[in-house]
Amino acid sequence: MSRNHAIARMMGRTASENTTHAKLTFGGGGIKFKNLLMNGNMNVAQRLALEQNGLGASTYTGITGTTYIIDRWRFAAAMDGACTLTRSTDAPAGEGFPASFKVDVTTVDTSLANGQLAHIQTGIEGRDLQHLAYGTASAKTLTCSFWVKSNKTGTYCFAIAKGDQTRMHFIKEYTINSANTWEKKTILIEPSSIIKASGGEIDNDVGLGFRVIWVLFDGADRDNGVEGWQADAAGLLTSTSNQVNLFDNTANEFYLTGCQLEIGDTATDFDFVPTDVETTRCKRYYQRYNRNANFSGMGLAVPWSTTNGNIPWHMEVQPRTNPSIEYGHLSHFDYFGVTGAGSGGVPTGFSNAGWAGGTNIDIGFTGSGFSAARAMLVEFDNTTTNLPAFFAFNAEL
């Protein structure tokens, strides 16, 4: 029995129906995990209010540099301008996307110097791109589809940066035709001869395989590229000279959602991943723990000197690599001895005190008046300033 016939019998269909109507349609929606871009519908946002029981903000204002607001998606910038970033509920009607990534210009930048840029970006791990067979004659064709909306019409650029082996970039122009109207765009990414040749490989490791880029503007040293795959002979180029400058007017805004990068030469229906699954996948790159009440305990700590201690912590998901520890403000935390030894206080610093794979990590903290090997409790303080109070493990690409 052929594989198609076996699958068709499982689905209660004939083989021809199965081939005609869907490939491996388990529960509807087409092949699962075909989308190489995680959280492409901007569903999961651990950093924002909707995931935090009311804590935190749903909008980040005054952004001038690289900032994550939606899991796996970042605004990357080096500019004189500024903007507001929002996980917006504005999304194309009837497509089922819960949100979009919105960039709202608040300060213009009309003098675009070398090194300046404003992008929406996401990253893909090298381990998750091995099936593209780059660096061989069997290198796969890719298709990227996405929905975009802006009041500023004109030519924009989509780009991919490949940093492993021979550094290369892919650029393709697309046009926003109608102001303030959701439009679906499709980009075909065919493997050129340099992708198929030696040097086109993507390292099989946890490092960055692809940086996928939606350009909002580029400085003069980045915007003289040509379409297709090119080696980074003159540095990393991410746009052509036709790219518009979204930051030329404070009235400008840009929305993006429904992003999907898949193998093949055709854009298929969006791969909706259940929220619990998508959240778990995102936590490989960022996992956040919010204060849930005043004086809520983080855990017991073990001092190993008068000024240093470790908090053994069990993460929910194994991170991509040894993570950074992020926090809102040192004053959000305090410690005190629980065995009658050692004084209390506010930590003066944190460190990643040890991770060796898996989900266990030691959070190091410094302070004063510790008593070695006498247990201490570290907790969230009852702070009402500098909110939100949290700590997080960050292993984003």
Place this chain on the structure above:
Amino acid sequence: MALYKLTLLKDGSVGGVFSDELRKAIPKDSYNADWIDYLEWVAEGNTPEPADSAGA
């Protein structure tokens, strides 16, 4: 005050850097994006603060 300060592990070796300005503690890990940023900061000619004494 420098942007970064070195942090020590229990064995006295440098385990990474801490930046209260960035609100981050960063491990010495070649795949960590923050550590890569830190190395670029050093390559630009900057020097981190030394680590605090480990204490008695």
